[in-house]
Amino acid sequence: MQPFTIVTGKVAPLDRANVDTDAIIPKQYLKSIKKTGFGPFLFDDWRYLDKGDLDIDPATRRKNADFVLNKPQHAGSTILIARENFGCGSSREHAVWALSDYGFRAVIAPGFADIFFNNSFKNGFFPLALKDEEVEALFQESAASADFQLTIDLPAQTVSTPAGLKFAFEIDPFRKDCLIRGLDEIGLTLQHADDIRAYESRRREAAPWLFA
């Protein structure tokens, strides 16, 4: 997993609340049995005017020029900003894979749905929560400057902008460490295999029907 430390990048402002994972990556792409290649289909229904599918070359499709990712000034963005409750709905981790595959490293919003939030950390993708008014300030600065960039400093836990805004954020220490080091969580858990076996033998005694 790619470590996440200090990321400076261009910002794409997606001014919507309750962006659901169906919107992030529509159903037809969930038929893929791979983890990669979802980037061209990110926000598919908003980004293109015609209907796409796994076997349709995105280069042949009509783009919606009004959608933020299609605006030239936002090409190559690596940080997304959005409104409250980002990532609600379906548990599809494909949503995170699509954001990552497109090139985003982080999304900043006032709040995230729980499953999306969890899925993000498993993929080295950072769902960064700031206060409502801080996110509003980022939207305003983004609207005022054509190639707005910002810097996420994960070790220092700050977000800073060219205009000089600097916001501190909170993050769970374990998650922070995993992001910075790009750790494999399954490997970490298997270090506690003896604890899992001990739990199982206690449980088998108390509730044998769970092991039938």
Place this chain on the structure above:
Amino acid sequence: MHAPTLRAEPDPSGAAMAAKTLYDKLWDAHVVKDNGDGSALIYIDRQLLHEVTSPQAFDGLRLAKRQPWRLDANLAVADHNVPTTDRSVGIEDPISRAQVEALDANCDEYGITEFKMTDARQGIVHVIGPEQGATLPGMTVVCGDSHTSTHGAFGALAFGIGTSEVEHALATQTLVLKKSKNMRVTVRGKVAPGITAKDIVLAIIGKIGTAGGNGHTIEFAGEAIADLSMEGRMTVCNMAIEAGARAGLVAVDATTIAYVQNRPFSPKGEALQKAIAWWNTLHSDDGAAFDREVELDAASIQPQVTWGTSPEMVLPVDGRVPNPAAEADPVKRNSIERALAYMGIAADQPITEIAIDKVFIGSCTNSRIEDLRAAAGVLKGKRIAGNVKLALAVPGSGLVKRQAESEGLDKVFIDAGFEWREPGCSMCLGMNADQLSPGERCASTSNRNFEGRQGAGGRTHLVSPAMAAAAAVAGRFVDIRSL
């Protein structure tokens, strides 16, 4: 949206400190190792697998040369992609077929029990778990599907996970979890005749919003919840995720214990007696502290219809579509304007003047026998309206379908002009051929009215099975109580 009712902090002294919520009890019973930072390694009793969110997890196992920790904790079924038409011809769409074949191959390779597409027990994963007794009170149940919250109806801690967590649970039989907060939604008193579990849960979501339960496990309580059958409780818990809560819960009672007995995977004999003794403790203690409490008056709940593109955009059937001009918050006003434009409806339009093109009765929310009976009860002796191009009835499992047919419900649907299909997720998310075309409007018993959910450009209105059947007959939404 109303502000939630907050409860005063409990008295920190005295015996009340020992009182636990149902969620606390389930959490405590599954802690393998407490990390001391609010997170813990939690043991997983049951993992349900389906074709969409598992292939990358199995690939991950193979890449890391890991084996599943405990095969008998897993149960697999293909449901999202399967056709609901004649299955003897296989799956026409090559990409869907490849995904279902990948699940079959993975289960065969590792020796995981799977109900294959032609098995009578095949069905929607959240219907078959309880039906088989694979979901039991007190279990932790996970699945790579957000509607895993359904199984909380049994007093089980059940929640949806992403594919990385599917792999983690396969490899370790555990998940690293942060404990969520406790929330209780109490529905006081009795609902009026004709009001169903679906109306109750839509009314709850309308009140607390789609982010209202974020970070919480919601326990549904009160007389109106206790009065529900297990099917009704599953409908309520199913949509806990639409209120933002990863897990929903209902306390175990006599209804629960009666339901889970004599099912293929449920304990028998002495083990059953031992199990029942434990199951009877699975309720929140008197005086247990909740971080947040919300109350609803059951008698005030009316038949619900969603009008917009988020489940919180819901109104009683006698309501009118909101007017964005009346909304002061700019983010919310923007959401209403977008939703009205997408849905092709006008501000202040009465819900009962919205005409529909298609009807879908099915999904993990409303495809159980009780749902089919409720819809058939409305349809008996009637025909769908001329403007309804397609009406689908999709049972939740092969066994539900068989039961419905033994009661003659299939005839009622077919005589009314419905198509009677094979079990699967179907038009809830349209991963198979069952989809809306752009601009088409559907009365649907499913759980999400997001943009494009049932097909790109499709417009979804969420309702109960009886309301969907009534809309099919009238060609527009009608108040079930007026029939």
